[in-house]
Amino acid sequence: MGTASLTIDLPALVANWRALDAMTTCETGATVKANGYGLGAGKVARALAQAGARHFFVAVAEEGATIREALGPGPAIHVFSGHMRGDTDMIADLHLTPMLNSVEQLTRHLEALPGHPFGVQLDTGMNRLGLEPAEWNALREIILPQNPVMVMSHLACADTPDHPMNAQQLDAFRTMTDGINAPRSLAATGGILLGSEYHFDMCRPGVGLYGGAPFTDAAPVAYLDLPIIQVRDVAEGETVGYSNTWEAKRMSRVATVSAGYADGVIRAMGPNAKLRFGEALCPVAGRISMDLITVDITDLDEEPRALSLLDDKQTVETLAEAAGTIGYEILTSLGARYGRRYVTG
Numbered sequence: 032m033g034t035a036s037l038t039i040d041l042p043a044l045v046a047n048w049r050a051l052d053a054m055t056t057c058e059t060g061a062t063v064k065a066n067g068y069g070l071g072a073g074k075v076a077r078a079l080a081q082a083g084a085r086h087f088f089v090a091v092a093e094e095g096a097t098i099r100e101a102l103g104p105g106p107a108i109h110v111f112s113g114h115m116r117g118d119t120d121m122i123a124d125l126h127l128t129p130m131l132n133s134v135e136q137l138t139r140h141l142e143a144l145p146g147h148p149f150g151v152q153l154d155t156g157m158n159r160l161g162l163e164p165a166e167w168n169a170l171r172e173i174i175l176p177q178n179p180v181m182v183m184s185h186l187a188c189a190d191t192p193d194h195p196m197n198a199q200q201l202d203a204f205r206t207m208t209d210g211i212n213a214p215r216s217l218a219a220t221g222g223i224l225l226g227s228e229y230h231f232d233m234c235r236p237g238v239g240l241y242g243g244a245p246f247t248d249a250a251p252v253a254y255l256d257l258p259i260i261q262v263r264d265v266a267e268g269e270t271v272g273y274s275n276t277w278e279a280k281r282m283s284r285v286a287t288v289s290a291g292y293a294d295g296v297i298r299a300m301g302p303n304a305k306l307r308f309g310e311a312l313c314p315v316a317g318r319i320s321m322d323l324i325t326v327d328i329t330d331l332d333e334e335p336r337a338l339s340l341l342d343d344k345q346t347v348e349t350l351a352e353a354a355g356t357i358g359y360e361i362l363t364s365l366g367a368r369y370g371r372r373y374v375t376g
């Protein structure tokens with residue numbers, strides 16, 4: 032089979048959720064936006080719900096529909112983008128909870144679905160989503176009597192623990208919400224690791240569940256094996272791949288594996304990325320193509336059938352570093368062409 036295989040370790044995902052949950056005394060939800068960070072939102076949400084997660088977070092209402100289908104009625108599904116024009120039926124029928132971001136959304140929600148649960152998102156300095164402090168101050172006495180299910184904000188620099196922005200946002204959040212009755216939420220993965228002051232009533236980790244930084248103790252969840260289609264000898268002085276960027280410095284063996292930038296193996300990682308066979312690391316030779324990668328396997332004693340790009344030693348963070356990006360982008364870029372296998376226990 033020429034298709035690469037992506038293995039998703041659901042028990043490892045559940046172990047990561049439990050480990051993050053154990054760091055707090057508050058409720059721990061799960062952020063499953065972007066198709067569960069590329070790993071399959073339905074499967075991911077079901078595994079976490081079985082482990083006890085009762086609150087799920089998505090970016091947009093359509094993603095909420097997928098989660099509702101996977102989970103059935105019961106668990107809460109919170110939508111970060113709030114109540115957008117055209118979302119009303121979905122929010123009502125699938126019982127989604129919009130996190131309202133603006134006066135416009137607040138008006139839309141209270142007019143279209145009076146009595147339907149909602150949360151409020153506040154801007155504490157990131158300037159991305161949520162009511163500004165002045166808007167909140169003007170509206171809180173109207174909003175709070177409607178019993179929002181959550182009042183939340185988001186940290187801009189939580190992956191950098193000593194960044195002064197963290198304390199600044201914490202302070203702003205407290206100033207805006209101390210004394211209210213509604214449950215409060217500030218922390219995603221990074222915020223959980225900052226300590227209990229940041230936890231409030233609900234944490235909503237995403238990337239740490241899937242094995243990404245800043246949760247450095249996370250168990251790896253994604254494994255990617257790329258089948259070798261062909262192996263050839265390349266004489267010293269010959270070149271490999273587009274634009275002749277790799278030249279053999281010795282008599283070499285080059286393997287061509289099935290996967291490329293169209294599968295999320297982003298081209299920029301090329302010169303730094305390695306593929307693994309057992310303990311051996313084999314460097315990429317030349318440019319990453321759309322569907323193929325050429326790999327220098329000269330130093331291997333045998334000819335494998337496949338090489339791995341993600342495993343327990345080379346994680347999404349290793350690849351992110353090779354590509355000059357973050358683990359989030361590696362995960363959410365994982366391709367649609369992979370054969371996906373879920374380990375369930």
Ligand SMILES: *Cc1c(COP(=O)(O)O)cnc(C)c1O
Pocket residue numbers: 062064111184185218219220221235236237238239
């Ligand atoms: C993506 C996101 C999360 C999850 O963040 P991680 O860093 O992946 O843990 C939580 N809250 C909001 C508002 C988000 O956009």
